[in-house]
Amino acid sequence: MATAMVLPKLYSNSNNLTVLTTSVILKKSQHLIEWKDKPSILEFGFADGTNSQKSLHPLLPADYNEFIGVDISKPMVEYAKKHVVMSRSEFVQLDIATKNLPKQFQNRFDHVFSFYTLKMNVARQAFKNVYTMLKPQGETFQVFFKVLPVEDAFDALAKHPKWGKYGHEMMVTTVPNSNPSEVFEDAVKEAGFKNISFKEEDITYKFANEQAWKDLYYSVNPVVANIPPNEIEEYKVDYFSQIRKHTLKQTEDCKDQEAKVEFTLCVVSAKKHS
Numbered sequence: 499m500a501t502a503m504v505l506p507k508l509y510s511n512s513n514n515l516t517v518l519t520t521s522v523i524l525k526k527s528q529h530l531i532e533w534k535d536k537p538s539i540l541e542f543g544f545a546d547g548t549n550s551q552k553s554l555h556p557l558l559p560a561d562y563n564e565f566i567g568v569d570i571s572k573p574m575v576e577y578a579k580k581h582v583v584m585s586r587s588e589f590v591q592l593d594i595a596t597k598n599l600p601k602q603f604q605n606r607f608d609h610v611f612s613f614y615t616l617k618m619n620v621a622r623q624a625f626k627n628v629y630t631m632l633k634p635q636g637e638t639f640q641v642f643f644k645v646l647p648v649e650d651a652f653d654a655l656a657k658h659p660k661w662g663k664y665g666h667e668m669m670v671t672t673v674p675n676s677n678p679s680e681v682f683e684d685a686v687k688e689a690g691f692k693n694i695s696f697k698e699e700d701i702t703y704k705f706a707n708e709q710a711w712k713d714l715y716y717s718v719n720p721v722v723a724n725i726p727p728n729e730i731e732e733y734k735v736d737y738f739s740q741i742r743k744h745t746l747k748q749t750e751d752c753k754d755q756e757a758k759v760e761f762t763l764c765v766v767s768a769k770k771h772s
């Protein structure tokens with residue numbers, strides 16, 4: 499099921515977590531990216547563009563041919579169109595896991611990037627589409643959660659007597675009795691990729707204060723679009739309480755309201771055949 503995020507401004511102001519971790523991973527992984535001449539580049543899950551601009555854009559070859567940022571969410575694409583200033587760029591609404599990939603995206607790109615977007619339940623179709631989007635010898639580099647850190651919180655809300663009907667199960671993606679990394683790796687192989695590098699990175703991220711984690715977790719919640727406006731304040735109380743219970747840990751010094759989150763990222767690079 500699609501998980502379009504709907505709060506671009508709040509996400510833009512609160513997503514230090516993705517910016518800091520992606521920058522570090524990209525620096526460490528530069529040797530895995532073989533830039534083509536005058537490359538055509540696509541990034542899916544582009545969102546508001548903040549992470550892309552701060553982490554990926556400093557590494558782009560100056561002579562790139564085009565940069566296309568796509569996202570499933572209309573509000574995100576509209577926000578990017580208004581706020582991202584970048585030459586030879588375009589921002590387009592697209593579900594990376596669509597079963598009908600438009601012709602204009604096929605066999606067009608030298609590089610496909612993505613950060614914090616891919617989910618297990620769409621991995622097969624998404625890698626298949628990325629393969630189709632790439633030219634021969636084209637490459638993909640992606641970073642995504644092994645397991646969504648919010649999964650247990652959304653699972654609890656999916657079973658909640660009041661909030662259960664609003665679609666929280668869209669964020670519960672774990673396939674029972676399986677190793678998530680195997681599911682992702684199989685999807686890359688099944689799509690036809692070669693030269694596959696698949697690594698895991700354990701991350702601990704400490705939030706500066708209570709408002710910082712509340713803003714981030716609220717901005718990434720796709721279900722808020724379904725909650726009636728007159729119930730949103732009551733919903734926030736229950737949502738934050740589930741996030742605190744299932745997703746966050748107290749920091750070692752246990753200062754009031756401080757919190758950290760621990761998770762594992764999958765870092766994947768792979769090439770299309772010649």
Ligand SMILES: C[S@@+](CC[C@H](N)C(=O)[O-])C[C@H]1O[C@@H](n2cnc3c(N)ncnc32)[C@H](O)[C@@H]1O
Nearest residue numbers: 502503516543545549569570571593594613614
């Ligand atoms: C957690 S945000 C990450 C945004 C940005 N890449 C970053 O690292 O900060 C995930 C983004 O992917 C988008 N998204 C989710 N499912 C998608 C899909 N199937 N196709 C394209 N975009 C998708 C969401 O709307 C959201 O903007």
